[in-house]
Amino acid sequence: MTAADLSAMLPSMLPRLWAFALRISGDRHDAEDLVQRACVRALERAHQLQPGTAPLSWMFSIVQSTWINELRARSVRSRSGMDWDDDFLETVADPAARTPEQQAMHGQIVKAVQQLPEAQRVVMLLVGVEGLSYNEAAEALDVPIGTIMSRLSRARQAIGALFSDQKEQRVQSAADSEDQGA
The missing domain is CATH 1.10.10.10 (Winged helix-like DNA-binding domain superfamily/Winged helix DNA-binding domain)
Known part of the structure; x- marks a missing residue:
């Protein structure tokens, strides 16, 4: 698959990717950043999408691995004295x-x-x-x-x-x- 092919598919995937990112991160801003990083990563690696692999499943995988990497990075920052301040995070009520x-x-x-x-x-x-x-x-x-x-x-x-x-x-x-x- 080419980056152009994937780029054409991404807009229809974004609502589900964002909802998944929001559920695993628990924060709207983190979810937005997570989806953005995952999309960039996917476009850079579009050639790695194997034939027969569902693009949405592949994107969920990238969102998940990107989140795990973010948690690891936060853990390192936390141990180095850079604490994450949850008091400044915005919470969003479920509009549904x-x-x-x-x-x-x-x-x-x-x-x-x-x-x-x-x-x-x-x-x-x-x-x-x-x-x-x-x-x-x-x-x-x-x-x-x-x-x-x-x-x-x-x-x-x-x-x-x-x-x-x-x-x-x-x-x-x-x-x-x-x-x-x-």
């Missing part, structure tokens, strides 16, 4: 959430996914949110399909357990309140 209930539910789901280990979180985002097939996700992350299935299964179990624990805590809290009122 229309009611307070939907916003609360969305927040709980996002928080649960963010608590997953990085490998499980990325697989959950690619398969569950971006809609990639197991095979496409395996290709994007350069891991066997069994690894994708395993990580996704563990991620789903962890999220299910988290919500089960929260439900049990609410039930117990309600029972305790009733006991105190009696």
Whole structure:
């Protein structure tokens, strides 16, 4: 594939790449920078896109590896005394959430996914949110399909357990309140 071919495909990919970048980075500005760096990197390496490889999966892979490199660089800066100040980062509400209930539910789901280990979180985002097939996700992350299935299964179990624990805590809290009122 040529850079011109990829350049013609990128505009249609940008919304999904940006959404993925926002989900893995958690910050709008980081996501914008991440997508921009990934697009530049892809255009520079367009000749490396193998025939039969889905360009979108390839781009997800580049976004993921670019983010990992950024996290490593931040870690080095942090150890060298250059701390990242989260107080200055802007947070963006989800424009798709229309009611307070939907916003609360969305927040709980996002928080649960963010608590997953990085490998499980990325697989959950690619398969569950971006809609990639197991095979496409395996290709994007350069891991066997069994690894994708395993990580996704563990991620789903962890999220299910988290919500089960929260439900049990609410039930117990309600029972305790009733006991105190009696």
